[in-house]
Each structure stands twice: as C-alpha cells, then as structure tokens.
Ligand SMILES: Nc1ncnc2c1ncn2[C@@H]1O[C@H](COP(=O)(O)OP(=O)(O)O)[C@@H](O)[C@H]1O
C-alpha cells in the first residue's frame with residue numbers, strides 16, 4: 309500500500325489526464341467527488357467541452373461506516389478485472405474500464421451520466437420496456453462464458469483463485485445470510501416491524517433453508533458473478549442498459565446474480581404499495597414489474613439454453629437432460645437468493661430507497677412486512693416453484709399485510 313493515498317479532486321484530475329486520450333494537457337479540468345455508494349470514492353472529471361470520465365477509488369475502509377470498518381483495497385482490482393472480463397463478453401451492457409492502477413486502487417472508466425440509475429427511476433414509477441431482455445442477455449452471456457460449459461478445469465481453477473475475493477464475500481455472507489436471522493448489532497430495523505424481524509430470529513425452518521443457500525454461496529463456483537446486481541448498479545435509459553460496480557465479483561452460484569435482480573424488482577413491487585397513491589398507476593407499475601421478472605427469466609433461460617446447446621466446450625455437459633436439470637437448479641437458486649435479498653434489504657444493514665422513500669410510516673411498515681413475507685415464501689418454496697409463472701402467481705396472490 310506504499311503508493312496509496314486517498315485521492316483529492318486534484319489527484320483524480322491528474323489520474324484521468326495521465327491515463328486516457330480523452331483530455332489534453334491544455335484542458336482546464338474540473339473534478340468533483342459525488343459518490344453515493346456504500347464503499348468508495350467516485351469522481352467526475354470534466355473538460356470545458358463537456359467531455360467527462362469517472363475515477364473510482366477504493367478506500368481502505370467502508371465509506372458508509374468509516375475507518376472502524378477496514379476493508380481491502382484489492383476490491384478495486386476485482387472490480388476492474390470483473391468488468392474487463394464481462395466487458396469482453398458483453399460490451400453492450402458493461403461499463404467500459406479504461407485503466408486500472410493497482411497501487412492507487414483506482415479505476416478510470418467511461419462516464420454513464422447520460423443514463424440514470426435504475427433504482428431512482430423505479431422509485432419514481434418509471435418503466436423501461438427493454439430492461440429485462442437486456443439484463444437477460446447480460447446475465448446469460450457473462451455467466452455462461454465464465455462457467456464450466458466453456459472453461460476447462462485448469463482455466464476455471466486459475467480463474468476461481470484469481471477472484472477469491474474473501475473480504476467482500478464475507479460481507480455478503482454476513483449481511484445476506486447471517487445478520488437478518490439473529491439480533492445482530494449491524495441490523496437496521498424500523499420499530500414498527502420489530503415483531504416481524506423477531507420472528508426471523510426464531511424461525512428455525514427458515515434458518516435451515518437460508519443455511520443451504522449460504523452453503524451454496526460458499527461452495528458452488530459455477531461462474532464469475534458480478535456479485536451485487538441490484539438496481540443501484542444498473543444505468544439505464546429507453547435504449548441502453550449498462551452495469552457498474554462489480555467489486556463483489558467472485559466465482560459463485562449463477563442464481564445469486566439472477567436472484568439479486570429479481571429480488572430488487574420485487575423490493576420495488578412491495579415498495580410501490582407505499583410509493584404510489586394512484587390505484588391505476590399502482591396496478592400498471594405492478595404489471596410492468598411482474599412482466600419484467602417473467603421476461604428476465606424466460607430471456608435468460610432461453611439464451612443460456614441456446615448457448616449450452618451450441619457452445620458447450622465440455623462434452624459431458626452437452627447432454628440435454630443435464631442442461632435441463634442445470635437450468636432448473638439455477639431457477640430454484642435464483643428464487644431463494646431473491647428471497648434473501650428481500651429480507652436483508654428490509655431488516656439488515658443496507659436498505660433501499662424503494663422502501664426508505666415511503667414517507668408515511670404505516671405504509672412503509674406494510675410494504676416492509678410484505679417484503680419479509682415474500683422473502684420467506686420464496687426461500688421456503690423455491691424447490692416447488694418450478695416455473696417463473698408459479699413465482700408470479702405466488703406474488704400476485706400474496707395478501708397485503710396490515
Ligand atoms: N461509470 C459511471 N458513470 C457515471 N456515474 C457513475 C459511474 N460509476 C459510478 N457512478 C456514480 O457513483 C455512484 C456510486 O458508484 P458505485 O460504483 O455504486 O459505488 P460504490 O462501490 O461505493 O457502491 C453511482 O450511484 C453513480 O451515481
């Protein structure tokens with residue numbers, strides 16, 4: 309860490325100038341830090357002609373907590389390398405990394421400021437008809453091309469070792485699978501739903517299923533995951549959709565990435581009951597979200613099947629019954645991890661605007677209870693929900709709690 313120091317705006321300017329040909333020495337560059345994520349610094353560096361780049365630097369601690377939570381700066385390497393790998397496989401939906409500096413733990417990347425963060429748009433009730441089909445392509449391609457269907461044993465193990473990412477995985481292991489199911493000091497629980505949170509701490513049947521999902525997270529290196537595909541990691545407009553922020557990437561269960569996104573769409577579904585006052589608009593937004601979940605799974609499954617049938621390099625995995633079985637277990641995992649995301653974003657450390665921005669406390673509590681109920685059912689029923697339609701029916705028939 310000898311060459312490391314936390315960037316000032318001036319350092320970010322210098323970094324951007326030195327490592328791209330976007331800017332000239334004579335340019336008057338402005339730089340400002342505007343990161344709003346949980347972990348890192350993010351600067352926008354801009355010249356007077358309006359051209360801009362993003363400099364992201366890992367801090368030696370978690371930004372949202374401070375120096376009392378030290379965190380490896382190697383996460384910048386993971387982020388840069390995952391984005392570069394995924395960018396080679398699916399450039400249309402991955403932010404472009406222009407330069408990575410290991411000693412400075414800093415990444416230079418394209419500025420996606422012409423797009424908007426999906427979460428804030430969904431909270432505002434906006435719809436993006438191409439979201440699900442674009443994300444289905446991104447997930448199917450990035451996950452298939454880093455899996456055992458394509459990599460041989462030697463390549464795969466080298467890659468698994470390169471992306472072990474133990475510190476960031478530990479955060480997920482704790483925040484997703486441990487904290488919500490006990491009275492942990494990191495939890496962040498609104499008073500009104502304390503009784504429902506307490507139920508989680510005593511629900512042994514649920515805890516057993518979460519333990520199985522956690523065990524898979526720890527021991528099922530199926531593909532190089534993004535590791536944190538939530539709606540704050542997706543930039544979007546009517547045409548384009550690009551994924552950022554891959555520092556939680558590692559080789560894990562494919563359903564974790566797919567399920568994280570489904571879980572975030574369902575968090576918005578639950579939140580809409582408190583965000584949207586107009587009943588017709590509420591119904592429309594719900595219909596949109598459920599259609600997107602259906603398209604996401606159908607698009608992912610059909611693209612992944614096509615890839616398995618036509619591009620599997622490993623002959624054992626060319627067997628069509630095996631391929632069918634493989635996709636069924638990805639669906640069950642996805643539903644289970646979506647359930648974990650619903651629960652951890654409601655009672656765990658890191659909340660989401662989809663629930664937090666509900667101004668009326670009673671309405672917020674009702675949406676939070678719905679998120680917890682859906683989360684539990686998804687986890688418990690993931691093996692009996694064998695089609696995406698069955699999942700949607702479960703969501704639609706869920707009674708709104710008091
Ligand atoms: N390539 C980018 N282009 C434009 N804005 C970006 C880009 N990357 C990050 N940001 C902005 O910075 C914020 C935080 O970035 P993020 O990667 O989520 O940080 P963290 O790792 O701290 O969560 C994003 O919500 C977005 O507003």
Ligand SMILES: CSC[C@H]1O[C@H](OP(=O)(O)O)[C@H](O)[C@@H]1O
Pocket residue numbers: 345346347370372479480483536540541553657658
């Ligand atoms: C202390 S990290 C909490 C939480 O933050 C990460 O998301 P992001 O930085 O993109 O907002 C990740 O989901 C972690 O679980």
